[in-house]
Amino acid sequence: MIKNYRLIISYDGTNYSGWAGQKNTDKTVQGKIEKTLERLLGVGQGELSLTGAGRTDSGVHANAMTANVHLDTEMSPEDIRKKLNRYLPEDICIKEIDIVSDRFHSRYNAKGKTYVYTCYAGDGKPVFDRKYVYALDRQPDIEAMRRAAAYLVGTHDFMCFCGNSKMKKSTVRTINGLDIDRRGDYITFTVSGDGFLQNMVRIIVGTLLETGFGLRSAENIAEVLDARDRSKAGFTAPAQGLRLEKVYY
């Protein structure tokens, strides 16, 4: 009997061209898991289709991506999880698998997501976590960034923070929270919202950092939002500092 399985997945995105991609699926996390599942269950190549809650850019990590897949197997979810983890490369881990309602769809049913962006602002070099942080060469003003971030919370047209210039659908999204914290040498941006446009978190972080560096005022963020013009926002912070923290349903 075909059942619907929900997977919670963590991955180091360093060596992948993102969660999903049109072309070489062997270089995507989704493609890697699909192929491993197909081999594990002995079904033909390309027969299984894993649906993720959203895409992550090339090089972006995930602490807990949610995905679902319909499988016809008698293997227990725990057995599938353990075997999958053994066959998958060491940069992908299936944290949980359970059987859910046939109607569950990891993308359509997602109510929101939390992303965390991590910067290193110490005096040395982040030797051990260098692939998961963006190392800054200056100290940003945290308070200035917080003032700027306040303008982004709420429902807005985030066109200016969208990396896809050909985006035809609505660019209106709601950000429920945007917290900036400093702990020792690390600065984290925790962004929660109902949905995110391509590169949105990375452009928000780049723009906030420009505020923190004194290159634009906190108030300028309101103008950027109003402009609905990508060129008015800041740079796209590097992918490596970003991770999808959690998907809400």
Add this chain to the structure above:
Amino acid sequence: MIKNYRLIISYDGTNYSGWAGQKNTDKTVQGKIEKTLERLLGVGQGELSLTGAGRTDSGVHANAMTANVHLDTEMSPEDIRKKLNRYLPEDICIKEIDIVSDRFHSRYNAKGKTYVYTCYAGDGKPVFDRKYVYALDRQPDIEAMRRAAAYLVGTHDFMCFCGNSKMKKSTVRTINGLDIDRRGDYITFTVSGDGFLQNMVRIIVGTLLETGFGLRSAENIAEVLDARDRSKAGFTAPAQGLRLEKVYY
């Protein structure tokens, strides 16, 4: 004027054949720093000699290796540090540099060292720190390991825990502390002592894990010590889980 500089260095040992080595020095951390310093100060290749507090095996990491080098330069220590960090690869960081007494010798003056060995004993996979931990496939009994570890604290002949079968010098060492802690999915072995033989911490951890897995009794450790025979001790735990935490003077 030639002055003596002390360096505190952290490195990810994954891509190096250890701190020092006879042959290809470009693949050692010491060789890498020496060459970078030579280029920075414009002195001939092979002229500078960086002395480390001790060697670390291929693949072993360091949070704070101490080293010293005699340099003839007018550059400030802080300037040297910043420039070195810029030119060194991202897996090596010079955390501190200061001028010390001419007589300071990082190896001869070292009074002791602390090593930390980290195991992952969770149900998933250590995706983000996989290069810095040893992932176990079973749950070791922490209390049994602590009972066994107690036999190792003090001054003993650690011949059985020495990876160099041709060792001709004394194999007597003093272990001041050997703490085993569990925090969530991670088990750490913190070992402090006046000096360590080749592979010593890794063989100790391997032997303690065998105790934790019920393959040998805690009391057996006393017999192993008495035997002075490497074959009586356990396996050599993989290099990647080990880091030199600190050197004491």
